[in-house]
Amino acid sequence: MAPQRFEPRDPDWERKVRESFASQKVMRTLGAELVSISPGRCDIRLPCRDDLTQQHGFIQAGIVSSIADNAGGYAGFSLMPANASVLAVEFKINFLAPAAGDYLLAVAEVLKPGKTLFITRAEVYAYRDGKPVHCAAMQQTLMNVALENGGK
Amino acid sequence: MAPQRFEPRDPDWERKVRESFASQKVMRTLGAELVSISPGRCDIRLPCRDDLTQQHGFIQAGIVSSIADNAGGYAGFSLMPANASVLAVEFKINFLAPAAGDYLLAVAEVLKPGKTLFITRAEVYAYRDGKPVHCAAMQQTLMNVALENGGK
Amino acid sequence: MAPQRFEPRDPDWERKVRESFASQKVMRTLGAELVSISPGRCDIRLPCRDDLTQQHGFIQAGIVSSIADNAGGYAGFSLMPANASVLAVEFKINFLAPAAGDYLLAVAEVLKPGKTLFITRAEVYAYRDGKPVHCAAMQQTLMNVALENGGK
């Protein structure tokens, strides 16, 4: 199927996403950067730093999950109304190949935007010498918690 | 059901697990420590450092996953034969409450030890003033990749 | 951890669950029966009928999922307020052993009751000659959709 095109519900969606990402101290700690954001899509890049590796020298699964989860979260957040607040309800991630190379790129897209819940998918690619290897595949459920807390 | 009791297949299981954990640079970067290990069970603790937080000030979902995944991985590894090599095939994690407090404790147990695959579960608790809040629940599939690579 | 004890929010919880189960035509088609229900817990039994088997003669994974999903759904529904309406948001299930024997028993418990979302787990056991084998493990997210539809 062709990728879906989404209409943002908040005209200020881009500023909102960029400010939220910038406020995530964990992204700075890991060295991750927001590569691009568009309505319903978000790409995050993580250099393969040695201090993020597990026992085999690959980027550890949780760190791979960290950028996949965040890319999914901001793909969804970009489509939420003003005053929304996004949290991950859950995700599932398969590891397809070693997360090793020069950097990782997490590419997330919204599968289904809802009122309360948003479903996303993310792929993580490990780039070495400019060539990607598909190293993880995630499926995620997000919630606009502002709804539950009395916002809209 | 009462927790299962498992017999390790490698008499050297404890040293093997502790050495592998110590070789994970990412655990040092995050400040995580191996609290305890027994056959089929592993507990990992992570202080709630400010530089691991997301936009709401909670420990980011991927970081929570990082210790849950690792606790599951070592719970499984403790039951694998000598020469085994463990990788996470996949996991699914639900976030039940904000990961905030003094520290997080991931407690993992093997649900089913197999020949090639091991299934585990982990709970993550956020401790504040000594009181735990159940903040995440994971279910994971591990593989002894040494089998596929010609080892045993 | 000891199993949690839950307080139902609807005094009429038992009648509500039994009526809903009875209205599921699919359960009759599969031959499943509601074995027991208590606040936050539900057990469903399915005889291992030959016409529900896959190519190896085991009960097919989707059918195993069918009773696990339903047991989780009613475990959650038993704790929801009056006028609630329950739908599965998602689930993840691992298959641990062949689903074969005399009958399957799905045993589900609520892990976390929320306002909008409920998280559950279910185990499926295959009984042969009265002895259970743990054949599947599920983790599930439910939603009280009445909230989203303007109910409570």
Add this chain to the structure above:
Amino acid sequence: MAPQRFEPRDPDWERKVRESFASQKVMRTLGAELVSISPGRCDIRLPCRDDLTQQHGFIQAGIVSSIADNAGGYAGFSLMPANASVLAVEFKINFLAPAAGDYLLAVAEVLKPGKTLFITRAEVYAYRDGKPVHCAAMQQTLMNVALENGGK
């Protein structure tokens, strides 16, 4: 990304898949049919029969899972070597919209073919008056169990 093209390892892949599907009694019980099969892809169709519905009149989540799991399983099996035997290790499925209409179509593709493990994804669409609604999204891990049992 463009869909991948896969080379089958067994020249007899199509006969093998069709025979295995035909031997699944559960598919006949549910009324499911194999619509198409190609290397790494499988489509299964299920008429929305009233006797497969849950309390809201939608096809029950486990039944939706049943065709998604099977489509994924045969997508993977089509790429396995001769003498392979396929089992689902686990899957995760999100429900996006009510499974209601004239029929459901599960469309599965292999994401990553491995030696022992295969990762797949499936989408389920509910068709009414010829128009599809995306009603479920699955991610699955399969295993060639012949390897573990001493086959190849």
